[in-house]
Amino acid sequence: MMKSIVSILVLLLHIPMYQLMQADIIDELANHFKAGNAKEIGKEFATSVELIIIDQEDVYNKAQAEQILKDFFIKNPPNKVTVIHRLNSSQNYRLGIFLLQTKTGKFRVTVTMKKNYNAFLISELRIDPDKE
Numbered sequence: 001m002m003k004s005i006v007s008i009l010v011l012l013l014h015i016p017m018y019q020l021m022q023a024d025i026i027d028e029l030a031n032h033f034k035a036g037n038a039k040e041i042g043k044e045f046a047t048s049v050e051l052i053i054i055d056q057e058d059v060y061n062k063a064q065a066e067q068i069l070k071d072f073f074i075k076n077p078p079n080k081v082t083v084i085h086r087l088n089s090s091q092n093y094r095l096g097i098f099l100l101q102t103k104t105g106k107f108r109v110t111v112t113m114k115k116n117y118n119a120f121l122i123s124e125l126r127i128d129p130d131k132e
Contacts, residue, residue, distance in 0.1 A: 036073035042066030106130035
């Protein structure tokens with residue numbers, strides 16, 4: 001028993017801490033979208049974020065992007081989020097695509113993250129009406 005605990009600890013020491021912390025970044029983001037929590041999503045924004053929400057597109061700083069996302073959630077309170085695609089095999093890039101069901105309709109959310117030092121940060125966030 002003690003030997004297996006030591007083996008697990010040794011394995012954990014060989015995995016960089018940032019990988020442990022961001023292992024489920026796509027799932028974490030999906031949960032924040034389901035909760036309509038722009039503040040938590042904003043914590044994952046890069047210094048500047050390309051934000052495309054329906055037909056509004058521009059590059060914003062973290063605070064501006066968070067406020068715009070907060071306004072989106074106020075107008076479109078989320079009910080359910082489903083992860084429909086994820087790309088997490090690259091060391092420098094992550095992609096998550098969610099189906100976001102709100103009280104006003106369905107949206108397709110695409111989140112693009114790039115590695116910045118030791119963490120993946122959102123560089124682009126796209127919210128489009130779902131075409132189903």
